[in-house]
Amino acid sequence: MIDKEFVGIAAGICTAVSLVPQFLKTIKEKRVEGVSSFVFVVLFFGNSLWVWYGVMLNEWPIIVTNAFSVIMDITMFILKMKYRNKS
Amino acid sequence: MIDKEFVGIAAGICTAVSLVPQFLKTIKEKRVEGVSSFVFVVLFFGNSLWVWYGVMLNEWPIIVTNAFSVIMDITMFILKMKYRNKS
Numbered sequence: 001m002i003d004k005e006f007v008g009i010a011a012g013i014c015t016a017v018s019l020v021p022q023f024l025k026t027i028k029e030k031r032v033e034g035v036s037s038f039v040f041v042v043l044f045f046g047n048s049l050w051v052w053y054g055v056m057l058n059e060w061p062i063i064v065t066n067a068f069s070v071i072m073d074i075t076m077f078i079l080k081m082k083y084r085n086k087s
Numbered sequence: 088m089i090d091k092e093f094v095g096i097a098a099g100i101c102t103a104v105s106l107v108p109q110f111l112k113t114i115k116e117k118r119v120e121g122v123s124s125f126v127f128v129v130l131f132f133g134n135s136l137w138v139w140y141g142v143m144l145n146e147w148p149i150i151v152t153n154a155f156s157v158i159m160d161i162t163m164f165i166l167k168m169k170y171r172n173k174s
């Protein structure tokens with residue numbers, strides 16, 4: 001029987017890692033492609049609610065993964081605003 | 088006391104809705120911007136693991152949201168392959 005924490009951690013690593021290439025591409029090209037600032041706001045609310053949900057379930061893989069996503073959402077939103085005039 | 092199902096559903100709607108603009112933009116412009124096909128493969132594994140995790144916890148907001156994400160990952164990967172020569 002595979003432990004649920006193990007599955008949660010593996011899931012969290014995959015979905016967190018998937019955010020990194022877009023972030024690196026943004027830093028390198030100094031522009032945020034393909035995604036509107038509105039999407040980052042919706043994601044910010046969504047991931048924040050997932051953190052709350054994780055706290056309610058007391059499941060730390062949900063909390064840690066979505067807290068990382070919240071930080072990325074805020075960072076990408078700031079970069080989107082910063083590079084706005086260059087896009 | 089707010090029910091955890093309510094928070095999970097609200098979280099799931101936000102993160103699912105955030106995928107729609109990128110999808111519509113892709114359909115409209117017939118090209119997949121900013122994200123590599125590798126990212127969709129990683130997301131496919133990540134979201135599939137989240138579905139498994141949701142099944143283990145018996146939490147259907149996790150299952151439904153990530154099942155939707157898996158479908159979107161596959162769709163975007165197919166569109167990425169389809170529009171490859173046009174990018």
